[in-house]
Amino acid sequence: AVSTLALFRVSLYLRRLAELEQEGVEKTSSRELGERFSISAASVRKDLGFFGAFGRAGIGYEVHGLRESLMGILGLERTWKVAIVGAGRLGRALAKHKGLAESKFEISALLDKFPDKTLGEGELKLEILHIDVLPEVAHERDIEIGIIAVPGPDAQDAANSIVAAGLKAILNFAPARIKVPPGVFVHNVDFTIYLENLAYFVNRVYHQ
Amino acid sequence: AVSTLALFRVSLYLRRLAELEQEGVEKTSSRELGERFSISAASVRKDLGFFGAFGRAGIGYEVHGLRESLMGILGLERTWKVAIVGAGRLGRALAKHKGLAESKFEISALLDKFPDKTLGEGELKLEILHIDVLPEVAHERDIEIGIIAVPGPDAQDAANSIVAAGLKAILNFAPARIKVPPGVFVHNVDFTIYLENLAYFVNRVYHQ
Ligand SMILES: NC(=O)c1ccc[n+]([C@@H]2O[C@H](COP(=O)([O-])OP(=O)(O)OC[C@H]3O[C@@H](n4cnc5c(N)ncnc54)[C@H](O)[C@@H]3O)[C@@H](O)[C@H]2O)c1
Ligand SMILES: NC(=O)c1ccc[n+]([C@@H]2O[C@H](COP(=O)([O-])OP(=O)(O)OC[C@H]3O[C@@H](n4cnc5c(N)ncnc54)[C@H](O)[C@@H]3O)[C@@H](O)[C@H]2O)c1
Structure with missing residues (x-):
C-alpha cells in the first residue's frame, strides 16, 4: 500500500x-x-x-x-474542485486563503447550516449556501473533495452530508474522528504536531 | 541532525x-x-x-x-505558552480550537495591529492586545512560541515582532516565506499537501 x-x-x-x-x-x-x-x-x-x-x-x-x-x-494535471462545509471563522479563512491560488485546488462552494447569519462578509466572493443543496451543487460544479470546518460535535453530521452528496475525500479540521464508508478517503488536520516539532528544537537548544 | x-x-x-x-x-x-x-x-x-x-x-x-x-x-512534560499574532478569522479560530485543550500548548495571548476592530467577539475569553505589547506580555506570561495568522504581505513584520519579543519558535500560517535569525525555529503550515494526498487516492481509485 x-x-x-x-x-x-x-x-x-x-x-x-x-x-x-x-x-x-x-x-x-x-x-x-x-x-x-x-x-x-x-x-x-x-x-x-x-x-x-x-x-x-x-x-x-x-x-x-x-x-x-x-x-x-499525484493526479495534479487538472484542477480539483473543493467544497467547504462550515462557513464560520475557519471556513471563511480557508476560502480566502491566498495560498490556494497557486495550487491545483479551487474552492467551488462554501456551505453552512445557518447561511443567513454569516453573510455579513462583503469581501467574500463566494456565496454562502445552505448545506442541504450540497448534492446538487457538487454535481453541477464537479466537486470531489469536502473540507470540514465545523465544531467537533457537528463533524459527523457534516461528514454524512459530504458522503451523501457523493464526494470521495474529506479534509477534516474538526477535533473529532469521523466515520465514513469504504471508498471515501479522510485526512484529519492536527496542527499541534507542528507545535510539538518546534517544542522539541526549542527544548533541545534552550532548555538542556 | x-x-x-x-x-x-x-x-x-x-x-x-x-x-x-x-x-x-x-x-x-x-x-x-x-x-x-x-x-x-x-x-x-x-x-x-x-x-x-x-x-x-x-x-x-x-x-x-x-x-x-x-x-x-519531545519536551512535552510541561505546558508551552503560545502567542497568536493576527486576531482575524484564522487567529480567532485557532484561539478557540478545542483540539488545543488536550495538548501541551496553551494560547496565552492574542495580538493584532488593529485590536479595536476585532473586539466584537463576546465569546472569546482572551483579550485582543496591541502587537506592540508582545515583548512585555511574552516576558510576564513565559511565552516561547508565536503563531503567525496575518496576510502574506504582513508575515515578515509579524515575524520581526515575534523575534524582537524573544520568542524562539514560529508556526507560520501565512502563505509567505519569512526570514529569521539563527536560533529561531520556523515551521510553515501548508494544508494543500493534505489535499494532494487525498487527490492521489481519489485519482487512483476513481479516475484510472
Ligand atoms: N485543525 C486545525 O488546524 C483547526 C484550527 C482552527 C480551528 N479548528 C476547528 O475548526 C472548526 C471550526 O472553527 P470556527 O472557529 O470556524 O467555528 P465557528 O463556530 O466560527 O464556525 C462553525 C460553523 O459551522 C457551522 N455548522 C455547524 N454544523 C454544521 C453542519 N452540520 N453543516 C454545515 N455547517 C455547520 C456553524 O453554523 C458555524 O457557522 C472547529 O471544530 C475548530 O476546532 C481546527
Ligand atoms: N496555512 C493555512 O492552513 C491557512 C488557512 C487559512 C488561512 N491562512 C492564512 O492565514 C492568514 C490570516 O487569514 P485571515 O482570514 O484570518 O485574515 P484576516 O484578514 O481575517 O486577519 C488578519 C489579521 O492580521 C492582522 N495583522 C496584519 N498585520 C499584522 C501585524 N504585523 N501584526 C499583528 N497583526 C497584524 C490584521 O489586522 C487582521 O486582523 C492569511 O495569510 C491566510 O492566507 C492559512
Whole structure:
C-alpha cells in the first residue's frame, strides 16, 4: 500500500522542484531534493523509484520532466474542485486563503447550516449556501473533495452530508474522528504536531 | 541532525500510544505502533532507537513507559505558552480550537495591529492586545512560541515582532516565506499537501 508519509515526501519534492524551476535550474540530484528536509539521497531515490520516476545514474533528474511526471502521478494535471462545509471563522479563512491560488485546488462552494447569519462578509466572493443543496451543487460544479470546518460535535453530521452528496475525500479540521464508508478517503488536520516539532528544537537548544 | 519528518513520526506514535493507553492496553509492538500509518515495524524501531527508546526483543514496548519517555524526549512534560499574532478569522479560530485543550500548548495571548476592530467577539475569553505589547506580555506570561495568522504581505513584520519579543519558535500560517535569525525555529503550515494526498487516492481509485 502507498503510505501517506511517502506521498507527503513526494509533495515536498514537488515544492522543491517548483522552486528550482522558478530559479531556472535544469538538473537536480536526489541529494538536492531531500537536503532541506533532512531526507537522505537514498530515501529520495527509493521514493521516486516507487512511483516510477527514475533518474539517470551520474546525471540525476531533469527538473521540468520530473516535476511533470510527479504531477501526473499525484493526479495534479487538472484542477480539483473543493467544497467547504462550515462557513464560520475557519471556513471563511480557508476560502480566502491566498495560498490556494497557486495550487491545483479551487474552492467551488462554501456551505453552512445557518447561511443567513454569516453573510455579513462583503469581501467574500463566494456565496454562502445552505448545506442541504450540497448534492446538487457538487454535481453541477464537479466537486470531489469536502473540507470540514465545523465544531467537533457537528463533524459527523457534516461528514454524512459530504458522503451523501457523493464526494470521495474529506479534509477534516474538526477535533473529532469521523466515520465514513469504504471508498471515501479522510485526512484529519492536527496542527499541534507542528507545535510539538518546534517544542522539541526549542527544548533541545534552550532548555538542556 | 534530527529530521522534522522523524519527529512527525514520533508525534504519530505518541498519538497511537495515547489511544492504546485510553483503551487500557499495557504492551504494544513496533508493528502495532506503525501499522495505521503504513510505517514498517523496522522503521518504528529505528525511529525509537534513534531517540533512545528501546523495546525488549520478543516482548515489545510497555505503553505507559514508552509514552512517558517520548513525552520527555519531545519536551512535552510541561505546558508551552503560545502567542497568536493576527486576531482575524484564522487567529480567532485557532484561539478557540478545542483540539488545543488536550495538548501541551496553551494560547496565552492574542495580538493584532488593529485590536479595536476585532473586539466584537463576546465569546472569546482572551483579550485582543496591541502587537506592540508582545515583548512585555511574552516576558510576564513565559511565552516561547508565536503563531503567525496575518496576510502574506504582513508575515515578515509579524515575524520581526515575534523575534524582537524573544520568542524562539514560529508556526507560520501565512502563505509567505519569512526570514529569521539563527536560533529561531520556523515551521510553515501548508494544508494543500493534505489535499494532494487525498487527490492521489481519489485519482487512483476513481479516475484510472
Ligand atoms: N485543525 C486545525 O488546524 C483547526 C484550527 C482552527 C480551528 N479548528 C476547528 O475548526 C472548526 C471550526 O472553527 P470556527 O472557529 O470556524 O467555528 P465557528 O463556530 O466560527 O464556525 C462553525 C460553523 O459551522 C457551522 N455548522 C455547524 N454544523 C454544521 C453542519 N452540520 N453543516 C454545515 N455547517 C455547520 C456553524 O453554523 C458555524 O457557522 C472547529 O471544530 C475548530 O476546532 C481546527
Ligand atoms: N496555512 C493555512 O492552513 C491557512 C488557512 C487559512 C488561512 N491562512 C492564512 O492565514 C492568514 C490570516 O487569514 P485571515 O482570514 O484570518 O485574515 P484576516 O484578514 O481575517 O486577519 C488578519 C489579521 O492580521 C492582522 N495583522 C496584519 N498585520 C499584522 C501585524 N504585523 N501584526 C499583528 N497583526 C497584524 C490584521 O489586522 C487582521 O486582523 C492569511 O495569510 C491566510 O492566507 C492559512
